[in-house]
Amino acid sequence: MGLEVDQASLSVDYKLLHFMDQLEDLEKKREKLNTLIEEGWFSISKARYSMGNKQVSTLQYASEMVPLVRVHTKMLDSGEAEFETQREELQVGGGHKGSTVEDIGPQEEGTPSSEGLRRRGHKKQSELKQEESSRHQKEVSQRTTTDHNEHQDPLKWFGILVPQNLKQAQSAFKQVIELSAEIAALQSAVLASRIELQGLMKEKQKSTTTGETEE
Amino acid sequence: MAGRGKLIAVIGDEDTCTGFLLGGIGELNKNRKPNFLVVEKDTSITEIEETFKSFLSRNDIGIILINQFVAEMIRHAIDAHMQSIPAVLEIPSKEHPYDASKDSILRRAKGMFSAEDFR
Numbered sequence: 001m002g003l004e005v006d007q008a009s010l011s012v013d014y015k016l017l018h019f020m021d022q023l024e025d026l027e028k029k030r031e032k033l034n035t036l037i038e039e040g041w042f043s044i045s046k047a048r049y050s051m052g053n054k055q056v057s058t059l060q061y062a063s064e065m066v067p068l069v070r071v072h073t074k075m076l077d078s079g080e081a082e083f084e085t086q087r088e089e090l091q092v093g094g095g096h097k098g099s100t101v102e103d104i105g106p107q108e109e110g111t112p113s114s115e116g117l118r119r120r121g122h123k124k125q126s127e128l129k130q131e132e133s134s135r136h137q138k139e140v141s142q143r144t145t146t147d148h149n150e151h152q153d154p155l156k157w158f159g160i161l162v163p164q165n166l167k168q169a170q171s172a173f174k175q176v177i178e179l180s181a182e183i184a185a186l187q188s189a190v191l192a193s194r195i196e197l198q199g200l201m202k203e204k205q206k207s208t209t210t211g212e213t214e215e
Numbered sequence: 216m217a218g219r220g221k222l223i224a225v226i227g228d229e230d231t232c233t234g235f236l237l238g239g240i241g242e243l244n245k246n247r248k249p250n251f252l253v254v255e256k257d258t259s260i261t262e263i264e265e266t267f268k269s270f271l272s273r274n275d276i277g278i279i280l281i282n283q284f285v286a287e288m289i290r291h292a293i294d295a296h297m298q299s300i301p302a303v304l305e306i307p308s309k310e311h312p313y314d315a316s317k318d319s320i321l322r323r324a325k326g327m328f329s330a331e332d333f334r
Contacts, residue, residue, distance in 0.1 A: 081302065184304055194323070
């Protein structure tokens, strides 16, 4: 019976040490998260100072928002939850805007001269209609491509040329997001360990009480 | 990784929400429902609680980030949430630093050393 109690005590000790390590890890990550958030706020404040008080507020939020970060969750058999972030890569130049401007530019240049020639040459009405419909189709296709590619860098909500501070704030908050997924996983691990430890303690207590009654 | 991941939701003051939205977590879904709530001076506790509960019931949300001072207002609702997903993370706010002794998760973890657990 004494052996059983020793075994139970050992497993409780081992689990308790593991639990303490987890708590320590959680505290360290929390500290890092708090400093990163503080850095982010400081950068936002500096950006607000240089851009103007109302230039960095809720008023600038876009009317269409698509998440650039998603978190993959998984429940493990131990009762812990896993969280893993996945970031969608933005195209260089902030998404679709740059490409459409480049596409439209040369076409706009070409159209007035061709229209002028068309008027001089007295083209038939049917040909004119065909050209117009094809141009309309091109416009529609451009619009649909922009609809598909709706990922926009949130920095653009606050202007095209934003101060460096706002970019620094963005990178700080990107790190905070990564860290918060890690903390969420750790929190769930801490709670799972706690339940396991409670079970072990109850088992140990049972074995000690039965041992005492037998004696 | 198979399937689409879940969202990260935020309930907090203006700067906290702006920061996280800059980080790219913001979403407005088909019903124009956002995954964030900017808590201002005139935001009622009922509104905060309802938003928090709606985030809990949405199965496309994986993590809820909430300013600790806001969490204090709806502590009962946070304490009642026992599931791992969505995870609720209390974060500091500009005017209220993070206090570990108020955190629901840490209080729960601390509670294991109480006499209740041995019954």
